[in-house]
Amino acid sequence: MNANFTSMKLTRDFYTRPDVVTISRELLGKFLVTRIAGQLTSGMIVETEAYCGRNDKACHANNGRRTKRTEIMFEGGGKAYVYLCYGIHHLFNVTTNIDGLADAVLIRAIEPVDGVDLMLKRRNKPEVRPDLTSGPGALSQALEITTSHYGQDLLGDTVWIENRDCDLTEEQIIAGNRIGVDYAGEDAFKPWRFVIKDSPWMSKPRI
DNA sequence: CTAACGATTCGCT
DNA sequence: GCGAATCGTTAGT
Numbered sequence: 001m002n003a004n005f006t007s008m009k010l011t012r013d014f015y016t017r018p019d020v021v022t023i024s025r026e027l028l029g030k031f032l033v034t035r036i037a038g039q040l041t042s043g044m045i046v047e048t049e050a051y052c053g054r055n056d057k058a059c060h061a062n063n064g065r066r067t068k069r070t071e072i073m074f075e076g077g078g079k080a081y082v083y084l085c086y087g088i089h090h091l092f093n094v095t096t097n098i099d100g101l102a103d104a105v106l107i108r109a110i111e112p113v114d115g116v117d118l119m120l121k122r123r124n125k126p127e128v129r130p131d132l133t134s135g136p137g138a139l140s141q142a143l144e145i146t147t148s149h150y151g152q153d154l155l156g157d158t159v160w161i162e163n164r165d166c167d168l169t170e171e172q173i174i175a176g177n178r179i180g181v182d183y184a185g186e187d188a189f190k191p192w193r194f195v196i197k198d199s200p201w202m203s204k205p206r207i
Numbered sequence: 208c209t210a211a212c213g214a215t216t217c218g219c220t
Numbered sequence: 221g222c223g224a225a226t227c228g229t230t231a232g233t
Contacts, residue, residue, distance in 0.1 A: 087227035089215050
């Protein structure tokens, strides 16, 4: 084998599978990477949330709600769904499932790995602490992901997710309710938030 | 065209 | 723990 064995970009097949909750769990321990203006930054994914396009009122695309913003979720798995939240924060999701089935996984926190100095600069932080990349808005700023990356193919060379063979055991994965989705009624209690147990890099509230 | 609001973060108490 | 910041999206007039 070659050196890429331990640093492999996830393939289309990973993203187009039908169960977004399973994909959400499996993204823990993978590495989210950006290459912006030639500068590489990355982190290990430690927290995710699944959003399903059918019967999930927390999902922007629930029950075929097709708008300019949600359109990318209907175009098949492995694309970046980035949107602006509260007019300030850019939230990064990866789309999953096949054409017409609008599922996505929100990346909520990463453990910084490559390009840490650049992340500190982008976040205007003096030193590495959990708040560098804990929270969906914070990690997007650290990796310089913005709405300009809306629709980017994660099989491309700007933003992608790769496997570095950091597989987790079942005991290391904890599930909880999703954050900030009170508007979704009973669907707010779907246990579709996943974190790596005891990770100091998970966002608040901690599980 | 208008208005309400959000898958959040940060600073201050 | 609480409230402000800040603007694109959305649905309704």
